[in-house]
Amino acid sequence: MSEHSGYSEQNEHSEHSEHSEHLSEPRRGQPIHAIIPAGGAGTRLWPLSRRQRPKFLLDLTGTGRSLLQGTVERLAPVAASTTVVTGVAHVAAVADQLPGIPRENLLAEPLPRDSMAAIGLAAAVIARRHGAQSVVGSFAADQTIAEEDAFVDAVRQAAALAEEGWVVTIGIEATGPSTAFGYIHCGDHIGAAGAPAGRRVLGFTEKPDLQTAQTYLDSGDYRWNAGMFVARAGVLLDHLARLRPQLAQGLAAIAEAWDTPQREEVMARVWPGLESIAIDHAIAEPVAAAGGVATIPVAMGWDDVGGFDALAGLIAAQQEGAAAGVRILQAQGSPVGLGPAGGAGGAIEAVDSPGALVATTTGRTVALVGVPDVVVVDTPDALLVTVPARAQGVKTVVDRLAAQGSDALL
Amino acid sequence: MSEHSGYSEQNEHSEHSEHSEHLSEPRRGQPIHAIIPAGGAGTRLWPLSRRQRPKFLLDLTGTGRSLLQGTVERLAPVAASTTVVTGVAHVAAVADQLPGIPRENLLAEPLPRDSMAAIGLAAAVIARRHGAQSVVGSFAADQTIAEEDAFVDAVRQAAALAEEGWVVTIGIEATGPSTAFGYIHCGDHIGAAGAPAGRRVLGFTEKPDLQTAQTYLDSGDYRWNAGMFVARAGVLLDHLARLRPQLAQGLAAIAEAWDTPQREEVMARVWPGLESIAIDHAIAEPVAAAGGVATIPVAMGWDDVGGFDALAGLIAAQQEGAAAGVRILQAQGSPVGLGPAGGAGGAIEAVDSPGALVATTTGRTVALVGVPDVVVVDTPDALLVTVPARAQGVKTVVDRLAAQGSDALL
Incomplete structure (x- = not known):
């Protein structure tokens, strides 16, 4: 050329x-x-x-x-x-x-x-x-x-x-x-x-x-x-x-x-x-x-991890235990803020909720009952519950919070 | 007689x-x-x-x-x-x-x-x-x-x-x-x-x-x-x-x-x-x-308020605003621990989630995206996500926590 x-x-x-x-x-x-x-x-x-x-x-x-x-x-x-x-x-x-x-x-x-x-x-x-x-x-x-x-x-x-x-x-x-x-x-x-x-x-x-x-x-x-x-x-x-x-x-x-x-x-x-x-x-x-x-x-x-739908596909489900079938990201107190399941967080208890994604940075116990594929994102000041098919709609919430001037949450 | x-x-x-x-x-x-x-x-x-x-x-x-x-x-x-x-x-x-x-x-x-x-x-x-x-x-x-x-x-x-x-x-x-x-x-x-x-x-x-x-x-x-x-x-x-x-x-x-x-x-x-x-x-x-x-x-x-399925039926949905269609119970710091929506709690933001029930005592912002009828119960040490049809299964989680000796959560 x-x-x-x-x-x-x-x-x-x-x-x-x-x-x-x-x-x-x-x-x-x-x-x-x-x-x-x-x-x-x-x-x-x-x-x-x-x-x-x-x-x-x-x-x-x-x-x-x-x-x-x-x-x-x-x-x-x-x-x-x-x-x-x-x-x-x-x-x-x-x-x-x-x-x-x-x-x-x-x-x-x-x-x-x-x-x-x-x-x-x-x-x-x-x-x-x-x-x-x-x-x-x-x-x-x-x-x-x-x-x-x-x-x-x-x-x-x-x-x-x-x-x-x-x-x-x-x-x-x-x-x-x-x-x-x-x-x-x-x-x-x-x-x-x-x-x-x-x-x-x-x-x-x-x-x-x-x-x-x-x-x-x-x-x-x-x-x-x-x-x-x-x-x-x-x-x-x-x-x-x-x-x-x-x-x-x-x-x-x-x-x-x-x-x-x-x-x-x-x-x-x-x-x-x-x-x-x-x-x-x-x-x-x-x-x-x-x-x-x-x-x-x-x-x-x-x-490109473009949303929680993509994220759910990138995390392996737990094979056994109280959260079998659930994809977990849990706080470990690292600078990164998240880490693999089994870290310092609270218990995840799941009943009939295969494919669910739980990302939690609070250390709280999170229980799912009969909510397959649900996405739960648990942080100290904000909680999100959605499903992969609607994960792109999360932007709507962020836009609303921005419009309200809720800068601390953004 | x-x-x-x-x-x-x-x-x-x-x-x-x-x-x-x-x-x-x-x-x-x-x-x-x-x-x-x-x-x-x-x-x-x-x-x-x-x-x-x-x-x-x-x-x-x-x-x-x-x-x-x-x-x-x-x-x-x-x-x-x-x-x-x-x-x-x-x-x-x-x-x-x-x-x-x-x-x-x-x-x-x-x-x-x-x-x-x-x-x-x-x-x-x-x-x-x-x-x-x-x-x-x-x-x-x-x-x-x-x-x-x-x-x-x-x-x-x-x-x-x-x-x-x-x-x-x-x-x-x-x-x-x-x-x-x-x-x-x-x-x-x-x-x-x-x-x-x-x-x-x-x-x-x-x-x-x-x-x-x-x-x-x-x-x-x-x-x-x-x-x-x-x-x-x-x-x-x-x-x-x-x-x-x-x-x-x-x-x-x-x-x-x-x-x-x-x-x-x-x-x-x-x-x-x-x-x-x-x-x-x-x-x-x-x-x-x-x-x-x-x-x-x-x-x-x-x-008899026998579960979150019954509870959802007892609370009127919000008619308008960011949580229109959602049934809300929110912390107000009263001895009772809960109260009507609009109290001292954080914002509830809902997108396409009619019929959902959010009970929160944490003051956090709770966002729902595309989860109609979901039940979210948000307390300082435990979070539950379920649906009315499976609300009776909550007992299973409580039984598990009891079996684990997690008395602080019970």
Whole structure:
């Protein structure tokens, strides 16, 4: 594919020659510099998730680690470095959960400016620190992946394509005709060394209606877009400079000051004026239209934990005991706030309630009688009772509380 | 009907002559001395009701008064005095809730000995204080009656028959083929002055199966037995002396000492050895078999609040607002522990959950999304989620907690 002027060109040839030494082994890309945008409260998981205790900070699946910690850990085999971009309100909590990440790799947004500014700033800082030829990859902080080996292999293939100048997205296997996600329309196989699964991206779609989603599923050529992008930092920044020059200039100014005493001053002055736009609209869609985006389709048990319906599917039911058949998340007093069943919480007693989900942080005894599949979320100041089929309606309650000014509950 | 020797005979003629003066007006019986056995934890209303906070002490219907207070108040128009028999653990709470009742009318059972001993002791004390010709009436402390005028009229009619020597039970209109109650089999109308509704009782039945209950309902001759008995104190005690002489002697000994300094000593010595038997078995059934029991059938919106299914039917749904369609009982910090919606509790937010019942004493926000008819009982140390159709299964949870030794929760 064609390259643009700027960050990329200066390193392209050295990259190619470097990697030609290793062609005799199954070739995958170099380690990446991982960028993790950690934002969003996770309104649909209220009252577990709150503005001050967002979804990515919670252990929602009983693994003993938060979604953020899980994201960092599953990237460890492929990450040369990890940079987290989060709101200023959450930097301290993120630092607590990720003691292994240098503080200078935690980028604090004074206010949200959507994913392009967050990822772009991280990419610009990484380009300055590690060179524009570095491969960066962006991965949301609040998703789960069951098959981590498949994920790691996909990222390695994506990195191999990224080294050749592609903007690469991971294409999530669609396990149903979901209307909750945008889709990636996959074209021909590329046949690149180190990326056997790689395919050209013909375009991205917005969230479809059910009938359209079913058509996508039937065609076999569509994947869910989880917003995982891998590219050389320079490629990404060159696209940005071409497509959103003002945003690119702003980010460059901040990145230039980042590792200097002027960081705070420049950030405070420049960041608020940056354009708020998603990376999908700023780069992925226009570059795909020009033939510059590839995808690595992969089946890896991905889930965005988009509500209590999804959450119920991610937690194994108790096999025996007083809560047999129930999925339990229980407080353990950890910073993460939740943990696997059998922790420090009170008893869960269930009678004829298979498939129910009980998430409790209060230590109270919770009893279910004849309520299969019910969802009970028990926190010190708010209690939610719903069912998976209506889990998306939780947002309605949060909107009402916000309208009433019940900020303490949000 | 025939009289037995003892308490009754000595006063029978004076009673009749006294009342013959008032024949020109609609003749009903004299005021009664009300006996209110207040016992039973109400296991099926856990976790609202507990061993230390039994059902009768709770305002379960949002009226601003407990079931016990309601029982006393609805008897006020017909009660010459009120005597409450309760466990020693609850005497203080009962006294708090009923400041208008003299302390000497609160009889404390050191341990439960079923309804015959409780009612028999009260009747014996009343007979000594007010004479054996006094009419006593026994009414459980944990029931609700919507139409209090109908109740009062029924008690007055019952008193009129009681004066003639009958043991009279109030026959509750059966509004469905319930298998949860025993039934009264009604015979011919008696046609007594002052008791136009009075009928002979052919017998009592145990709780029937559904088919039998339907047969009862179809016949029109069966009523629910709510354990409301009205009789002259002497008649009751004479029956007891004949049918359960040892129990009668024990109660007589305690009653003789009751208003003396020996009360405590005699109670402690005699009470534990008393026979534990229900008044139904001790007196009502054998006396009915001998033709001595009458009933006043009445429709009065009676309910024994036998579980959350019944409770849901007793509380009006919110007409508007964020919890429209939901039945709410909310903490108000009163001794009663619960009160009508709109009290001091947190917000209730409901989306598509008509008919749900929320009883909360925690002040937390409770949100329901898409769970019509669900029952949520939210207390500081225990949370219950169930549905009306399974409300009787709550006992299973309580039994489990008891088996685990979780006494603090019971």
